[in-house]
Amino acid sequence: MAEIPWNIIAMQVFFGIALGCIFVLLSSGMSIIFGLLDVVNFAHGTFAMLGAYAVFVVVSLTGNFFVGLLSAVVIVGCVGMILEFFLLKPLYGKDPLLPLLLTFGLSVAIPDLIKIIFGLIGKPVSYPDTLSHAVTLGPMILPGYRIFIILFTLVTIISLWLFLKKSDLGMIIRASTRDSLMVQTLGINVSRIWTIGFGLGVGLAALAGAIAAPMMSATPDMGVDMTMTAFVVTVVGGLGSLGGAIVGGLLIGLVVAFTAFFAGEYSSVSMFFCMALILLVRPRGLFGEQGRE
Amino acid sequence: MAHDSTPQKPIVVYGTIFVLLFLPLIISTPLATEILIWTIFGMGFNLLLGYTGVLSFGHAAYFGLGAYSAGLAFRNLEASLPVGIALGVLAPMLLACLIGALAIRKRGVYFAMISLAFAQMLYFLALSPLKHITRGEDGLTQIPTMAIFSLSLGKPLPLYYFIMMTTSVMLFATWRILQSPFGKLLQAFRENEERAKACGYNTTLVKFFSLVISAFYAGLAGALNTVYLGYVPLTTLFWLTSGTMVMMTILGGKGTFLGPLVGVGVFLFLQNTISLFTPRWELFVGAIFVAIILLFPAGIMGTLEEKIAAFRLKREAKLVKE
Numbered sequence: 150m151a152e153i154p155w156n157i158i159a160m161q162v163f164f165g166i167a168l169g170c171i172f173v174l175l176s177s178g179m180s181i182i183f184g185l186l187d188v189v190n191f192a193h194g195t196f197a198m199l200g201a202y203a204v205f206v207v208v209s210l211t212g213n214f215f216v217g218l219l220s221a222v223v224i225v226g227c228v229g230m231i232l233e234f235f236l237l238k239p240l241y242g243k244d245p246l247l248p249l250l251l252t253f254g255l256s257v258a259i260p261d262l263i264k265i266i267f268g269l270i271g272k273p274v275s276y277p278d279t280l281s282h283a284v285t286l287g288p289m290i291l292p293g294y295r296i297f298i299i300l301f302t303l304v305t306i307i308s309l310w311l312f313l314k315k316s317d318l319g320m321i322i323r324a325s326t327r328d329s330l331m332v333q334t335l336g337i338n339v340s341r342i343w344t345i346g347f348g349l350g351v352g353l354a355a356l357a358g359a360i361a362a363p364m365m366s367a368t369p370d371m372g373v374d375m376t377m378t379a380f381v382v383t384v385v386g387g388l389g390s391l392g393g394a395i396v397g398g399l400l401i402g403l404v405v406a407f408t409a410f411f412a413g414e415y416s417s418v419s420m421f422f423c424m425a426l427i428l429l430v431r432p433r434g435l436f437g438e439q440g441r442e
Numbered sequence: 443m444a445h446d447s448t449p450q451k452p453i454v455v456y457g458t459i460f461v462l463l464f465l466p467l468i469i470s471t472p473l474a475t476e477i478l479i480w481t482i483f484g485m486g487f488n489l490l491l492g493y494t495g496v497l498s499f500g501h502a503a504y505f506g507l508g509a510y511s512a513g514l515a516f517r518n519l520e521a522s523l524p525v526g527i528a529l530g531v532l533a534p535m536l537l538a539c540l541i542g543a544l545a546i547r548k549r550g551v552y553f554a555m556i557s558l559a560f561a562q563m564l565y566f567l568a569l570s571p572l573k574h575i576t577r578g579e580d581g582l583t584q585i586p587t588m589a590i591f592s593l594s595l596g597k598p599l600p601l602y603y604f605i606m607m608t609t610s611v612m613l614f615a616t617w618r619i620l621q622s623p624f625g626k627l628l629q630a631f632r633e634n635e636e637r638a639k640a641c642g643y644n645t646t647l648v649k650f651f652s653l654v655i656s657a658f659y660a661g662l663a664g665a666l667n668t669v670y671l672g673y674v675p676l677t678t679l680f681w682l683t684s685g686t687m688v689m690m691t692i693l694g695g696k697g698t699f700l701g702p703l704v705g706v707g708v709f710l711f712l713q714n715t716i717s718l719f720t721p722r723w724e725l726f727v728g729a730i731f732v733a734i735i736l737l738f739p740a741g742i743m744g745t746l747e748e749k750i751a752a753f754r755l756k757r758e759a760k761l762v763k764e
Binding site: 189236239240243244245246247249250251253254255256257258259260261262264265373377380381383384388414415417418421422424425428429432 | 497544548550552559560563681682685722723725732736
């Protein structure tokens with residue numbers, strides 16, 4: 150292969166990290182839900198799709214993208230909590246595969262509902278004006294929106310971490326992840342914590358979908374691919390580990406960006422190869438605890 | 443699910459075959475053929491999910507690989523019917539060995555995720571990098587009409603009865619597997635894996651074999667689907683094919699002998715009926731599936747069996763009283 154200028158490589162790294170940031174948001178939500186409720190959320194990408202549509206609706210109503218991002222999290226988080234309360238709660242303590250099957254049913258039904266409401270064709274979401282400029286850094290031109298994604302994800306993940314480590318509610322969530330029965334014994338309503346945790350996880354998925362919307366526009370069927378990506382990142386990073394979701398997400402983002410550049414045909418396949426490789430070398434995932442897989 | 447739900451005598455098998463003989467008189471022949479193909483697929487899937495307790499969300503990989511292998515054999519190698527079907531069965535079994543070796547040790551939800559990811563990998567491979575072989579989005583076309591003993595399978599009825607004979611053999615084989623010590627072992631694992639392990643059985647190995655056998659059924663169904671359609675659509679590898687199989691099996695009742703047949707029949711009937719009114723059938727089918735998970739997780743046949751068992755218990759209690 151001919152020599153490739155380093156600035157092009159650096160650009161791919163930048164694009165990969167920006168893409169990876171979306172995966173990080175997506176998978177950290179999945180990770181929180183699994184850690185807390187022991188539920189693999191098959192509809193995770195579907196909630197991301199709902200987030201993309203929420204941002205589309207709010208932006209066309211208010212014209213402000215940042216209001217859109219925030220309300221996407223709130224709206225979809227609430228939808229998630231309602232669904233958890235009515236549909237998932239009755240299944241806890243039964244066959245562990247049932248919640249997975251139920252969320253699978255949702256991922257089949259909800260996209261069709263969106264098709265009925267918004268039509269088959271995707272809805273474009275325009276870049277906010279302040280972020281549509283490109284930043285020139287030496288020989289590289291970096292699109293402003295992608296810089297925003299990286300910074301925004303950084304802030305979100307740090308606040309999430311602070312919330313889980315420092316706040317009382319975060320502490321209860323972490324404790325319930327470890328041993329929900331013990332938390333229950335201490336007089337805390339764990340069932341409510343589960344609902345909040347599900348809302349939080351689904352809200353993060355919505356954020357991932359909403360922030361990706363200006364780059365790929367909101368389509369009814371975008372959910373499955375996002376669920377699949379979240380699965381791959383989770384297997385690579387380790388099930389139920391927030392650190393795994395972060396490292397796994399960035400790694401998969403880089404892998405996809407580089408294969409898209411060097412061997413475009415393989416860009417959708419590469420992440421699965423990466424997963425197979427990790428399964429061979431380190432079956433529990435990069436950050437997974439022994440025995441949880 | 444403490445009771446043993448497999449029929450002790452093959453009368454159920456013969457009865458079912460008898461009904462299948464007359465199926466084209468009741469419903470249209472293409473629909474009947476489709477039901478049979480999906481039933482074969484479903485019996486294998488039920489062996490894994492219902493009797494072994496392993497949920498695979500990537501069975502489209504085996505179904506699709508079976509369909510493509512048979513299709514390529516018929517089209518490019520001018521293979522005869524048995525050779526094509528044999529290839530369509532072997533390739534998915536090899537794939538199952540590979541995926542099983544990598545992932546069957548994992549606990550339930552983890553295996554479900556990994557199997558789905560591998561199936562999706564195959565889908566994307568067929569879509570783009572291997573386009574020169576699989577013809578990508580167009581699917582594999584121009585597959586010649588097959589014949590058996592110089593009887594052309596181009597017409598609906600001969601094709602139906604050919605597939606019906608295959609289905610009958612597979613029904614009988616399934617019954618035999620479930621009666622065998624291996625079949626009993628599968629069910630022992632589903633009920634209590636730790637205990638079976640403590641009894642000295644290698645649970646990983648048994649799950650692995652269950653997966654490979656299941657891939658045999660899926661590949662056979664895929665190959666028959668190719669013979670039936672004369673065409674291999676890319677959707678055979680799509681995740682929704684796996685999802686449809688999951689829904690059919692749960693609907694019919696996982697872990698029941700006739701569950702797959704009933705589930706497939708009801709599902710295809712629902713799909714065809716709803717499609718008459720709206721193209722958005724997935725909304726209704728998905729909602730029905732959610733309701734079933736919440737209200738009748740045992741499915742149609744499972745709920746029926748529970749009711750019958752409860753009735754029998756009541757009657758016995760009454761007899762004892764008297």
